[in-house]
Amino acid sequence: MTARSVQCPYKLASRMLHPDSTVVQVGRLAIGGSTPVVIAGPCSVENRDQILDIAQRVQKLGAHMLRGGAFKPRSSPYSFQGLGETGLQFLAEAGQATGLPVVSEVMDIENLSMICEYVDVLQIGARNMQNYPLLKAVGKTTKPVILKRGLAATIEEWLLSAEYILNEGNPNVVLCERGIRTFETSTRNTLDLNAVPVVKELSHLPIIVDPSHGTGVARYVSAMSLAAVAAGADGLMLEVHTSPETALSDGPQSLTPDEFGLLMSRMETLVSWANTVEEVPVHG
């Protein structure tokens, strides 16, 4: 381990230098504690009724936090780009109505302070994982930040991006594995669950998993959610929509509330299992 510590290019994110696991608090909610956190909601906030309705449903089914995009990074300039600040107002209102903290993506420094007024947690998307000016800017806030892994980012590069945020003084970084790009085409991305034990070894930061983007196919989300929790993930980020077939973005990978509810039941049993067994120590 000595040889590795000498070469380790990150410091603040390193478990070798900071052995205790970090718990990121979002109000009373703890990410990185003993219970996996479930963040659910639509890909995009589409209108006031939609986000309120989904928020109430996922809250009743056991979600701990609400997600919803207002500024959407879309490959095409002709795709729906999100409702902007109006979307954030709806999201914040849905959060207040349900008591759920809310998370939404920030894409540029211009809108950062405005977004901070509406959300409890900032999200940096996969496409911006190496947008260093943005990383520095969120590092200067006190908001918890969910940092998604880039499609072609190694785990080392991902931890270095976390280091940019930590280095500016914000210790509240949550990593989110959301699939990498490979040759396989039967899934939209290849959800890399190996990242869970690797990150747990290399870093003290919590890591959650997004099987919705990671697979791109609603039919595979449940299996991969359970797998993520069994692998030791600190939480899940799940896309839920009341009408996936008419969603303005990411419909094919969104669960219906019913599917989400069934998954939550299975998860609950799994988590109670996880808490009954001891860790497996390993050699080398």
Next chain:
Amino acid sequence: MTARSVQCPYKLASRMLHPDSTVVQVGRLAIGGSTPVVIAGPCSVENRDQILDIAQRVQKLGAHMLRGGAFKPRSSPYSFQGLGETGLQFLAEAGQATGLPVVSEVMDIENLSMICEYVDVLQIGARNMQNYPLLKAVGKTTKPVILKRGLAATIEEWLLSAEYILNEGNPNVVLCERGIRTFETSTRNTLDLNAVPVVKELSHLPIIVDPSHGTGVARYVSAMSLAAVAAGADGLMLEVHTSPETALSDGPQSLTPDEFGLLMSRMETLVSWANTVEEVPVHG
């Protein structure tokens, strides 16, 4: 589903044409039934004492089948190439001493009938997944075949390789996900657990997972084993060695018997959990 069925390039391996899940019997052992099967043992059979010792240990700890390589496909001609038929004799002896069925890899047609005399299950390695003459030859036997996924094989190509075996009359094919090649270097390969729900949807064949090759790092094997079972895998193939640091091949990814035992305990609890909960049906 109609559109897809028209384009589906495989027939005998397709779940659409064969809705019932296949259970492959190895003596009294069922692969693809209600309980995940655990195949354990060293990468290579190194000598008589080694394989007997490991066999006895993993049997006591709950393994259902014994693995051990006698013909080893190694990247370098200067690496240990396996003990050949002598290794198979030791493996068969260890299987008889413990009552465990045994599996070993076949690399060419020349040795196929000889290997069949010693093993209960044939293994086709990742490098030979598209060795079509070999696939046809094992398809003409009646032995169960574990078909590993190639490092750069899509799931469709993998199922087409299974089709080669099925098409010769051997219905006993077990698929084995063992990691694909990506840009990530913190693991030896990227274990693609998405393959589990994808294969379950597309095919009726059982699928097992090899986290030893899939990660290449013993420290990550336990987490990924549990994840594989939670994702719905029908079994695991695990490398176990009494002395990983002196193993002639694959030491860094081998569990010690103690680590294997702890993993088996956790797994048992997880499996009992899995049997208590119902399936999550999904739309679309």
Next chain:
Amino acid sequence: MTARSVQCPYKLASRMLHPDSTVVQVGRLAIGGSTPVVIAGPCSVENRDQILDIAQRVQKLGAHMLRGGAFKPRSSPYSFQGLGETGLQFLAEAGQATGLPVVSEVMDIENLSMICEYVDVLQIGARNMQNYPLLKAVGKTTKPVILKRGLAATIEEWLLSAEYILNEGNPNVVLCERGIRTFETSTRNTLDLNAVPVVKELSHLPIIVDPSHGTGVARYVSAMSLAAVAAGADGLMLEVHTSPETALSDGPQSLTPDEFGLLMSRMETLVSWANTVEEVPVHG
């Protein structure tokens, strides 16, 4: 072709809708005309003398434009981050002293108008290829933009990013292939020269190639530069440093001025060859 045109997700970047090849003018210099353009210079502007010295050398050896980074996107927050505006002042001075137009990277909207005062051409780096607010912002300027391909970007996604710029009213986009991320480790990236004929078919925009980043190894830059020109690239972007072993960034992939000079001689002969032969029309 009709079927494809219906599905083509970009419009302004599409050759089907705009059959004539675009020539981007940088003063009197034409990118996309009959002669490949050579952009050379150091990875980073390190000090006034360094950039002036390199500028004079590459200008004498036949370079058409000068490159030099002042704002550097580095994986680690602890790596040299560039001289900022001071670096741009030095770069602009070197450009004026040699008569070479200059290009430098823009990483955020905050610095965009300031950078525009110093440079003739803006560069969007690979890490920002899907930084859509930045793409829109450079699309509102009149400066030519070199848009580098992201490490995991498909050619379609790359053209969609160009579409973001074009859609804001700036028609002066030059695409730059700089290597994609694959499993191969003998080169830093895999320079994808297939992108040259593919882009030429799908789009009217000029495409240049950066073999310095594409290979990451100075010893391979010459061969890949000649290959790029033979494949039909409209230009090259090359890192040149008077002292690669002491460079503050990217030394291992930088040519010395002598190596650059030899490459320019070979290139000249190759280009004169290219102009003597007719196109090869193909079926289908």
Next chain:
Amino acid sequence: MTARSVQCPYKLASRMLHPDSTVVQVGRLAIGGSTPVVIAGPCSVENRDQILDIAQRVQKLGAHMLRGGAFKPRSSPYSFQGLGETGLQFLAEAGQATGLPVVSEVMDIENLSMICEYVDVLQIGARNMQNYPLLKAVGKTTKPVILKRGLAATIEEWLLSAEYILNEGNPNVVLCERGIRTFETSTRNTLDLNAVPVVKELSHLPIIVDPSHGTGVARYVSAMSLAAVAAGADGLMLEVHTSPETALSDGPQSLTPDEFGLLMSRMETLVSWANTVEEVPVHG
């Protein structure tokens, strides 16, 4: 270089231990000499007239060797598998009629000695690059062997596979880059021309390039052929078919004889250029 030589896992294939470039003789034809060799012909031998016709056309247009598959490794068991020995008879006849040496693929040891009676050069396909028993078997013959790179093989693994052949006593190995598997979908594979200068540095063996498989699209073959030669390749392997749209395999990537003729004209000029310029030596 010392450090690297210590770690270099291959010996017989290494340029460090064997500085002089190997020239593989096929009768009077030299692969690895001063002039790039062009191997052309259909993907599959389909019937006697087809191979005779194509052979005569490509011979007149300047090809140096004739290719044609008789044993075809196809992803699906339901695809055309080749004419077998009958195909080899037609191929050999076409070779004799035109004076062109012939090359065809060997897929298994069973057919090796029979195939050796018909062909001048053996080909090991990408799927069999790590079929070690087959590599050893061709290593025991005296036939020149074209060893294609596997879809997910690193250059080091490729050279190790060459080492298997060399180690059995056959020094006549020609490497063939034919595209690797990446995330990009606009080409069938990603032709990795970086492999040309990398192999030239690491090994003394000749390297040729197959842009037909490397791109999978006839429209891109010409540009990539010229690029390969400019990068320093010792030859090309090109699929040519008189009727690509009705070819039994690989039609979309096959050139017509007319297209092949135009490419040969361009190539001739390019090669004469290449011979007029000196090498570019590089530092480091």
